[in-house]
Amino acid sequence: MLRMTILLAGLLALAGGIAPASASSTAKPPATAAHRMHVIVIDQMQYGPMPTDVRAGDIIEWTNHDILEHSATARDGHFDVDLKPGTSGRITATAGTFAFFCKFHPTMTGTVVVK
Amino acid sequence: MNKPLLALALVFGIATVASVQAQTPAAASPAPAINDAQIAHIAYTAGVIDIAAAKQALQKSHNKDVRAFAEEMARDHAAVNEQALALVKKLGVTPQDNPTSQSLSKNAAAELKTLAALKGSAFDKAYVDNEVAYHKAVNGALRSTLIPSAQNAELKSLLETGLKLFQSHQAHAEHLAQSLN
Numbered sequence: 001m002l003r004m005t006i007l008l009a010g011l012l013a014l015a016g017g018i019a020p021a022s023a024s025s026t027a028k029p030p031a032t033a034a035h036r037m038h039v040i041v042i043d044q045m046q047y048g049p050m051p052t053d054v055r056a057g058d059i060i061e062w063t064n065h066d067i068l069e070h071s072a073t074a075r076d077g078h079f080d081v082d083l084k085p086g087t088s089g090r091i092t093a094t095a096g097t098f099a100f101f102c103k104f105h106p107t108m109t110g111t112v113v114v115k
Numbered sequence: 116m117n118k119p120l121l122a123l124a125l126v127f128g129i130a131t132v133a134s135v136q137a138q139t140p141a142a143a144s145p146a147p148a149i150n151d152a153q154i155a156h157i158a159y160t161a162g163v164i165d166i167a168a169a170k171q172a173l174q175k176s177h178n179k180d181v182r183a184f185a186e187e188m189a190r191d192h193a194a195v196n197e198q199a200l201a202l203v204k205k206l207g208v209t210p211q212d213n214p215t216s217q218s219l220s221k222n223a224a225a226e227l228k229t230l231a232a233l234k235g236s237a238f239d240k241a242y243v244d245n246e247v248a249y250h251k252a253v254n255g256a257l258r259s260t261l262i263p264s265a266q267n268a269e270l271k272s273l274l275e276t277g278l279k280l281f282q283s284h285q286a287h288a289e290h291l292a293q294s295l296n
Binding site: 068105 | 276
């Protein structure tokens with residue numbers, strides 16, 4: 001029984017470790033010293049303050065507090081996160097400067113610098 | 116083109132409601148110019164009108180940007196109206212028809228008829244110009260009359276959210292109008 005529990009725990013840990021960042025998940029990522037999570041809140045048709053000191057491998061999460069559907073869509077097509085009202089979505093950051101916008105409301109824009 | 120008329124109708128309609136209210140006997144505290152049931156009706160009607168305009172644009176326009184804008188209008192106003200309906204149901208309020216709603220609907224019907232006669236880029240330009248004027252008028256009414264008059268906190272909050280949303284629509288419409296010139 002103990003072996004089975006350890007095996008299951010190992011499988012779950014492995015699955016969690018290799019799972020890609022989900023665009024629709026609201027679960028918090030594993031907290032590690034190396035990688036941090038940065039949350040951008042969407043409210044009243046605006047992206048909140050852009051996170052600073054973002055490093056490659058960090059998680060960037062958008063949380064939609066609006067009553068409308070939004071998205072975080074990269075100008076260069078690198079990512080396209082759909083955000084239904086009240087949901088969150090995330091990506092794993094890679095180095096560079098990326099501009100994004102809401103494909104449903106193109107006046108909503110933001111830019112994050114990842115070191 | 117009835118843009119000025121539309122704006123006037125909105126203000127005049129509200130003034131008419133205020134006038135009717137003013138004829139009621141004086142109470143200990145002054146009654147608001149319009150009540151929440153009327154405000155809910157006006158806000159809902161304004162959304163329905165823009166959805167109808169968007170549907171017309173989606174039937175007539177072949178311009179990619181104009182169609183994207185129209186889709187945005189149809190989607191967002193439907194979502195806000197859905198929230199508004201849920202709120203009035205929760206509050207047990209029956210939206211109340213009033214001169215402002217009637218003026219809005221009458222002018223919108225005339226505008227739809229005008230736009231129906233246009234084609235191609237002439238339609239696109241007229242539709243987008245009207246959207247700019249319409250959102251300016253509605254945003255002005257929200258800011259100066261509807262939000263200050265709303266008594267229920269949840270209704271006031273929804274109207275404030277709506278104002279932010281419609282200001283974004285106005286900015287999008289203005290940007291689009293410039294690109295069509």
